[in-house]
Amino acid sequence: MRAGELLVGTAGAIAAAVQARTISAAAMVDASLARIGAIDPAVNAFTDVVAERARARAAALDKRLAEGDEGSAALPLAGVPFAVKNLFDVAGLTTRAGSKIEREKAPASVDAPLVARLERAGAVLVGGLNMDEYAYGFTTENSHDGPTRNPHDLARVAGGSSGGSAAAVAAGEVPVSLGSDTNGSIRVPSSLCGVFGLKPTYGRLPRNGSYPFVASLDHLGPFARSAHDLALVYDAIQGFDRADPACVERGLEATAATIGEPVDGLRIAVLGGWFRELADGSARAAVDCVATALRAHREVELPRVESARAAAFLISNAEGAALHLADLRSRAGDFEPLSRDRFLAGALLPAAWIVQAQRLRRWFALRVAEILREVDVLIAPATPCVAPTIGSETIEIHGRRLPARPSLGLLTQPISFIGLPVCAVPVWRCHATMPIGVQLIAAPWREDLVLRVAHHLQQAGVVDAPVAALTASR
Amino acid sequence: MDRERIEAYVDAAAAALDLPLAPAHRPGVLAYFALAAELAEALAGAPLGIGDDPAPVFTPIAPDDPPEAGSASSR
Numbered sequence: 001m002r003a004g005e006l007l008v009g010t011a012g013a014i015a016a017a018v019q020a021r022t023i024s025a026a027a028m029v030d031a032s033l034a035r036i037g038a039i040d041p042a043v044n045a046f047t048d049v050v051a052e053r054a055r056a057r058a059a060a061l062d063k064r065l066a067e068g069d070e071g072s073a074a075l076p077l078a079g080v081p082f083a084v085k086n087l088f089d090v091a092g093l094t095t096r097a098g099s100k101i102e103r104e105k106a107p108a109s110v111d112a113p114l115v116a117r118l119e120r121a122g123a124v125l126v127g128g129l130n131m132d133e134y135a136y137g138f139t140t141e142n143s144h145d146g147p148t149r150n151p152h153d154l155a156r157v158a159g160g161s162s163g164g165s166a167a168a169v170a171a172g173e174v175p176v177s178l179g180s181d182t183n184g185s186i187r188v189p190s191s192l193c194g195v196f197g198l199k200p201t202y203g204r205l206p207r208n209g210s211y212p213f214v215a216s217l218d219h220l221g222p223f224a225r226s227a228h229d230l231a232l233v234y235d236a237i238q239g240f241d242r243a244d245p246a247c248v249e250r251g252l253e254a255t256a257a258t259i260g261e262p263v264d265g266l267r268i269a270v271l272g273g274w275f276r277e278l279a280d281g282s283a284r285a286a287v288d289c290v291a292t293a294l295r296a297h298r299e300v301e302l303p304r305v306e307s308a309r310a311a312a313f314l315i316s317n318a319e320g321a322a323l324h325l326a327d328l329r330s331r332a333g334d335f336e337p338l339s340r341d342r343f344l345a346g347a348l349l350p351a352a353w354i355v356q357a358q359r360l361r362r363w364f365a366l367r368v369a370e371i372l373r374e375v376d377v378l379i380a381p382a383t384p385c386v387a388p389t390i391g392s393e394t395i396e397i398h399g400r401r402l403p404a405r406p407s408l409g410l411l412t413q414p415i416s417f418i419g420l421p422v423c424a425v426p427v428w429r430c431h432a433t434m435p436i437g438v439q440l441i442a443a444p445w446r447e448d449l450v451l452r453v454a455h456h457l458q459q460a461g462v463v464d465a466p467v468a469a470l471t472a473s474r
Numbered sequence: 475m476d477r478e479r480i481e482a483y484v485d486a487a488a489a490a491l492d493l494p495l496a497p498a499h500r501p502g503v504l505a506y507f508a509l510a511a512e513l514a515e516a517l518a519g520a521p522l523g524i525g526d527d528p529a530p531v532f533t534p535i536a537p538d539d540p541p542e543a544g545s546a547s548s549r
Contacts, residue, residue: 314513358529
């Protein structure tokens with residue numbers, strides 16, 4: 001099989017071919033770089049391409065394989081090209097975090113731990129990806145670098161804030177990528193671009209070497225076009241790192257090896273209330289489709305979801321603003337116009353609101369834990385609707401007109417607020433042309449369950465992540 | 475919180491924080507502060523008791539704890 005065909009397949013198949021030396025890592029990197037060159041002017045997922053570094057590392061891997069190095073031949077992601085949201089440190093690149101201000105800083109001296117771990121597993125970094133400035137947004141309409149366009153319809157947003165990470169995977173430029181999720185920034189773009197995304201449990205993956213947004217709520221995680229690829233990447237990046245004070249010391253809990261285990265016997269329920277009321281017809285149909293396939297007939301409601309969402313908004317607003325207070329004082333005009341005023345307002349929030357929000361966080365986590373004693377996996381829509389067109393100011397849900405940019409996260413925010421692991425899975429045929437995502441949610445540390453259910457749904461043909469039909473001339 | 479109180483609070487808090495609000499930015503700041511105030515009201519009725527501590531828990535760091543590992547250039 002040619003490298004170009006493998007590139008639009010799975011990471012697992014690429015690694016198997018590179019391990020067997022039926023294709024070289026160098027050929028895979030060249031295929032990725034060629035597709036980025038041909039497609040990305042239309043999509044605008046990439047802000048940095050590290051061609052020289054990628055070619056050198058691929059050549060070094062090929063050399064070790066040619067010499068019969070057994071360790072290299074066993075690498076689970078051998079020769080798999082990947083890219084990362086541009087808030088990850090990449091040695092030699094300035095960590096811009098989608099901003100104008102940060103690009104004045106010195107380049108990072110070392111790779112972020114998750115980048116290094118993926119490369120230790122054989123993957124090869126090819127570049128950095130577009131995002132909302134400082135991760136504060138759900139659309140990746142970045143005024144400094146231009147909007148990332150949805151590969152399935154270039155007139156629509158890719159979602160955000162990890163829009164480049166989802167779009168690069170949907171466009172077939174790379175099979176896997178990394179992003180971050182504070183309030184939905186992995187799950188929203190996964191939903192809008194029709195790819196799989198994993199937001200692990202809060203504290204599961206170390207965040208040092210990534211530019212922070214809201215330390216209380218920040219998570220990192222992967223994107224892919226299959227649940228099995230998500231598991232391969234997730235397994236490769238697990239591990240404690242003391243440099244992130246929120247990182248929890250847990251051993252490797254591998255997921256790829258058990259992903260094919262049956263889902264029979266799992267207690268699966270649909271989230272009602274808030275998660276039904278704020279979903280339009282396409283989003284509800286996607287949930288119904290997944291629920292039917294899983295024979296999930298039970299509906300449960302979480303208590304005070306509206307308060308949980310409000311609390312997540314307030315904590316994000318205040319912590320994010322405090323982080324940038326010095327620049328907000330001295331150079332507010334250099335911030336992204338779409339989020340600048342929100343940051344400025346966040347700097348002024350009364351302390352009592354934030355402390356109450358943090359108290360509610362623990363209260364809500366305790367209540368939801370009670371529900372998760374009775375249910376293994378919860379199903380909810382990932383976004384209220386499919387991708388809006390670029391520049392949309394509002395979305396309409398059952399006659400209610402809502403501001404587009406903050407409202408795309410209404411259904412993801414209450415879940416990340418209490419750090420539960422979620423796999424977003426892409427559903428088609430619920431809208432005339434576009435995909436929409438469904439969240440599979442489990443108790444903390446049960447990434448294995450959401451990945452297993454996602455894999456089962458993909459094997460059954462219920463969810464899928466086809467590469468967008470883009471050509472260089474489009 | 476009505477508009478008048480929001481304007482008074484925002485201007486006073488911005489002055490206290492030494493955070494200048496450019497005339498072009500102030501209307502947006504007022505609108506987002508009003509949104510935050512509305513959301514804070516959604517929290518006001520939460521059934522929090524005296525035993526409901528905030529979620530973050532601080533971990534003390536002893537002098538002989540191992541040094542931080544990994545790269546930390548951005549965090």
